[in-house]
Amino acid sequence: MQDRLIVVGKKVGMTQMFDADNHIMPVTAIEVEPCVVSQIKTVDHDGYNAVQFAYFKRSHITKPIEGHLAKANIQDKFGHFCEFTTDETSNFTIGNALSLDLFQVGQLVDVVAQSKGKGFQGVVRRFGFGGGRATHGSMSHRRGGSYGHFRRMGHVIKNQKMPGHMGSTRITVHNLSIVGLMPEKRILVVRGSVPGANGSWVMIRKAKSVIK
Amino acid sequence: MNQDILREVTKHQLKAEIPLFKVGDEVCVSIKVKEGGKERIQKFTGIVIARKGSGISETFTVRRVVSDFAVERVFHLHAPNISGIKVTKESVVLDTAKWYKSRKWVGKAASQVREKRLFAK
Numbered sequence: 001m002q003d004r005l006i007v008v009g010k011k012v013g014m015t016q017m018f019d020a021d022n023h024i025m026p027v028t029a030i031e032v033e034p035c036v037v038s039q040i041k042t043v044d045h046d047g048y049n050a051v052q053f054a055y056f057k058r059s060h061i062t063k064p065i066e067g068h069l070a071k072a073n074i075q076d077k078f079g080h081f082c083e084f085t086t087d088e089t090s091n092f093t094i095g096n097a098l099s100l101d102l103f104q105v106g107q108l109v110d111v112v113a114q115s116k117g118k119g120f121q122g123v124v125r126r127f128g129f130g131g132g133r134a135t136h137g138s139m140s141h142r143r144g145g146s147y148g149h150f151r152r153m154g155h156v157i158k159n160q161k162m163p164g165h166m167g168s169t170r171i172t173v174h175n176l177s178i179v180g181l182m183p184e185k186r187i188l189v190v191r192g193s194v195p196g197a198n199g200s201w202v203m204i205r206k207a208k209s210v211i212k
Numbered sequence: 213m214n215q216d217i218l219r220e221v222t223k224h225q226l227k228a229e230i231p232l233f234k235v236g237d238e239v240c241v242s243i244k245v246k247e248g249g250k251e252r253i254q255k256f257t258g259i260v261i262a263r264k265g266s267g268i269s270e271t272f273t274v275r276r277v278v279s280d281f282a283v284e285r286v287f288h289l290h291a292p293n294i295s296g297i298k299v300t301k302e303s304v305v306l307d308t309a310k311w312y313k314s315r316k317w318v319g320k321a322a323s324q325v326r327e328k329r330l331f332a333k
Contacts, residue, residue: 012217012218015222015268016222017221017225018292024269024288024291027221029217182220187217189221
């Protein structure tokens with residue numbers, strides 16, 4: 001089984017840093033939440049090896065979650081859970097927060113987050129359509145053109161690109177390299193941009209391209 | 213609070229000592245250039261016409277007029293390949309934050325620094 005690793009954090013914001021070639025590069029700082037190990041799954045008991053952790057405190061949690069946290073002797077009211085598969089389950093202990101030392105500078109990560117909502121948008125912004133002519137009596141400026149289809153007259157085929165809600169979807173950005181780590185402050189700095197607004201939920205995992 | 217974190221992240225790359233210079237001054241910038249595995253220092257002298265940004269993103273623009281051709285270069289103040297900034301001619305405090313109007317000037321005016329001894333009120 002592959003050794004995967006996931007942590008959850010919040011996007012702090014973007015700034016700039018100098019790389020090894022003295023060029024300036026865009027970087028995003030992510031504040032990693034205390035991800036407390038709540039359960040360790042084993043092949044014998046669960047059919048696979050994995051580490052489950054709890055994150056994001058809440059003022060109220062449901063009884064089943066309360067019971068699950070009590071089983072792991074976790075006092076804080078965490079409302080969310082996430083797990084990753086790993087064979088090195090002995091490296092993790094229930095009740096301990098995941099350390100950022102598990103990551104190294106230069107390592108590639110995938111970052112998953114919810115993109116900023118852009119509301120109801122037309123096809124020009126949403127799908128990059130060219131739109132119609134601006135002048136010469138054209139009455140179709142930012143329209144998407146014909147939605148019909150010659151084989152199915154009177155029908156619109158599925159997945160036809162039309163105006164609609166844009167953004168606010170789960171986006172994964174692959175292969176961002178880690179350029180800075182501050183384990184004592186739980187700050188992780190990646191090169192490039194990360195979807196979503198500052199302060200929003202971000203999931204960082206070992207890059208899929210690295211996992212063989 | 214977020215800004216504090218971002219400042220903390222870039223803190224180790226900020227230069228400890230930045231020479232005092234302002235818009236209008238003539239400066240000599242030493243740039244480390246790598247050529248064929250060797251490193252040498254290239255110098256660029258001109259008038260600072262702008263200082264922009266803050267923190268690690270701060271830049272300054274140097275304009276140099278050589279035989280009716282103007283060259284403008286934008287440097288990152290904290291860039292590691294900038295080994296030195298030396299003020300060669302100090303200007304009076306200008307009435308504008310940016311010295312863009314010098315772009316329109318030709319001849320002596322284009323490269324003249326508003327030195328204290330000439331332009332003091």
